[in-house]
Amino acid sequence: MTAFSAMVLGGGVLGLIFGSFLAALVMRWPEGRSVLSGRSCCDHCGRTLHAADLVPVLSHLASRGRCRGCGGRIDPVHMRMELGCAAIGVGAMLAAPVPQALGWMVLGWGLLALAVLDARHYWLPDALTLPLALLGFAVAPWITGVGLKEALVGAALGYGVLLALSLGYRAARGRDGLGLGDAKLLGALGAWFGWQALPFILLASSLLALAWVLLRALSGYAIDRTTRIAFGTFLCIAAIPAGVAARGLLASG
Template structure:
């Protein structure tokens, strides 16, 4: 049952977090700073005022455009704010207190990693490593998994995909799997334990295959050099994979 007060607080915190994370996703891969200085329109350079920076509401009121020059604002801002708000509301509303905060942080980091990998094939250590650390610490109050299973999951998840990456490089003499994917897999093992990893990996692979097949149906040509954002699919499959394990236990 959802606690309304905690749900509202979680949604507000999520919208604020999403505002920052949306800016991070857009600026970080381009080498632009995300801390310090005031936000400004990328079109005309006008410094944004408080009315322009209210999460979700400003994006809707301004219809995704700058008030001054009318330049289109990347809709990712609004989507990240809304997505993080929903995650915060569900996490804190369903699990008030420390557990809800843990679920919210997990969801916000995972959403950011999923979008970064989808857009840029990039899973930065600055996000995957804190995700792993939180799984081994705060995660103890979030999921009913022993510390031993978490440690095995973190080490095993990383090692399995690291072995795949090294083997592919040795056989094909080119990169086929980034180490960011291995670190993300290890982080998920830290949250859910080693038992959940086969289900998460199977669901991620199935999701990735479905996307590729959909592209083929749509006329997209599939080549050996085609890149697939495995990290995005791992992020999407994380919770469903854990739920499947919980159902069959």
């Protein structure tokens, strides 16, 4: 095995480990359960899980997605998060040298956790979005090539644009239409990719959200003005492809 292959494999293994933690986070945190304290246990019967039950992906496959004690169904988000984080780890190692790859991993894992939380609970916690923004200020010059001034303007503009939309919608309709978590998330993305990337990210995420609505409508689901859309999920999905494309266009221009 070459050194490069070993690093790519290491990125995948690291992703599986972090994916297991993030799966517990997106399952427990919205319910007010501790993520860091206490032994892992079955969500149905409370049986304490042993080492054989905690091997990422393999344990899920071996148990056929069921608790060994009560037979209750294990939420597939566990394996999906593990596989998703592993894919992000491998992709980062393939796309960038090791110091930068670690930064891309952290960004990707953070966005994946936020995407799942918003899709399942319509929740983008400050405890994830704000550290993501601070990390962007710290490492973006080495990861995405964004200078501190660009990052500061990007964060302010990203937050300000969606904040203005949220306040405008509330004033016009008398109810909330866009959560401030979306504004904070876009501000964090502005810190990572600079203000120039924000139109690309907003356009890509809006198109994804529109495609989701159309697919739901074509599938027979009722769509009306009260339908909730987890826009933060689409921001997370679009962020890296659209942000990288925008930085590439700036560099080539």
